[in-house]
Amino acid sequence: MRGITLPAGTPTEVVAFVGDLWWRPNGPVEDPMAPDxxxxxxxxxxxxxxxxxxxxxxxxxxxxxxxAPLWAAGAAVAAAPPRWRAPILEPRTRCRAGGAGRAGVGGRR
Known part of the structure; x- marks a missing residue:
């Protein structure tokens, strides 16, 4: 299984971008595509x-x-606490195609 988990620190928490380590919050608990x-x-x-x-x-x-649904053998999938909310992420800056006026992530036009 190849993949990467990218942890990102915020002022209040650590967010892990896990790719296909988990597909969704509710599973699948047993990944049918995982080779191991x-x-x-x-x-x-x-x-x-x-x-x-x-x-x-x-x-x-x-x-x-x-x-987090961990694995099929004995892992229970619990619901998220009712007061929990996903972190609000800043919107991306859109880039124009071409050269002049092009803005990168966090850049200015």
Whole structure:
């Protein structure tokens, strides 16, 4: 299984962008595309120890502690606490095609 988890620190929490380590907050608990389920399980166990929020590859962000679907054997999928809200991310700056007036991420036009 190849992939990368990108942790990003904010003033209040650590957000982990995990790609396909998790597809969505509610699963699938057992990834049908994973070539090695033991590697998947070990990788999923590491993320909640370092991150507060998980951003999966195909769904909304969810809190890491106690809610992440870890693996099929004995892992319960809990609902997110009712007061939790996904972090608000700054909108991206759109770039014009071409040269003049082009803005990068965080740049000015």
């Amino acid at each position: 389920h033991e590697v998947l399980r070990r990788s999923r166990l590491r993320v909640p120890d370092t991150a507060d929020v998980i951003v999966p590859g195909h769904g909304p962000a969810f809190p890491a502690a106690g809610t």
